[in-house]
Amino acid sequence: MKIILLGAPGSGKGTQAVKIAEKYGLTHISTGDIFRENIKNQTELGKKVKAIMDEGRLCPDDVTCELVKDRLSKNDCKNGYLLDGFPRNLFQAGELDKFAAPDKVINLIVDLGKIERRITGRRSCPKCNGSFHIDFIGDVKTCPTCGGELVIRKDDNPETVKERLSVYEKQTAPLVDYYTAQGKVIDIDGDQSIDDVFSSIVKALK
Numbered sequence: 001m002k003i004i005l006l007g008a009p010g011s012g013k014g015t016q017a018v019k020i021a022e023k024y025g026l027t028h029i030s031t032g033d034i035f036r037e038n039i040k041n042q043t044e045l046g047k048k049v050k051a052i053m054d055e056g057r058l059c060p061d062d063v064t065c066e067l068v069k070d071r072l073s074k075n076d077c078k079n080g081y082l083l084d085g086f087p088r089n090l091f092q093a094g095e096l097d098k099f100a101a102p103d104k105v106i107n108l109i110v111d112l113g114k115i116e117r118r119i120t121g122r123r124s125c126p127k128c129n130g131s132f133h134i135d136f137i138g139d140v141k142t143c144p145t146c147g148g149e150l151v152i153r154k155d156d157n158p159e160t161v162k163e164r165l166s167v168y169e170k171q172t173a174p175l176v177d178y179y180t181a182q183g184k185v186i187d188i189d190g191d192q193s194i195d196d197v198f199s200s201i202v203k204a205l206k
């Protein structure tokens with residue numbers, strides 16, 4: 001099974017990706033997590049993309065596509081993948097179709113007016129890559145899953161979120177039409193509880 005998770009920043013892609021990957025035994029690949037890991041480890045790639053990510057813009061297509069191609073060639077992707085955050089534009093989608101076209105594209109739909117609140121209340125764990133909301137866990141400092149120290153992502157501030165949403169609308173949203181034309185899109189109402197969104201996805205994948 002090769003699955004892509006599409007949706008605006010803050011639509012719950014990361015949260016659902018972890019649950020879907022676990023249920024179906026798929027390898028979860030988040031390009032955002034890979035870039036953040038590189039920034040944390042101060043690799044050449046990390047240095048190249050840090051400023052771009054802090055501003056909410058997209059990292060270069062050639063670097064991103066190469067990274068995904070390399071990751072998908074690994075043994076743990078032999079039986080499929082769950083891509084979260086890739087592709088982000090039509091160029092990347094065209095490249096992916098050349099080396100590992102998806103079977104299904106899950107499109108998480110959330111009212112854009114609610115996104116800012118969702119993102120600015122988000123707390124992330126760099127240790128296990130978990131993502132939580134203060135409305136559910138309170139304003140705590142440690143990760144409920146692994147006990148790591150929770151942080152606010154650098155690009156989760158209102159100004160950068162605005163830029164990320166604008167990038168989403170201009171560059172990523174057209175992918176819905178692209179994959180609809182291929183008959184692969186499953187629309188999911190992302191404006192439900194985490195468990196209800198997950199149940200809707202499982203039902204739709206049956």
Ligand code: AMP
Nearest residue numbers: 031032053056057058059064085086088
């Ligand atoms: P995310 O964790 O998916 O919200 O991604 C965080 C940031 O990583 C984005 O705002 C981009 O700067 C970068 N990024 C993640 N995935 C991609 C991608 N497929 N293409 C370009 N940039 C990306």
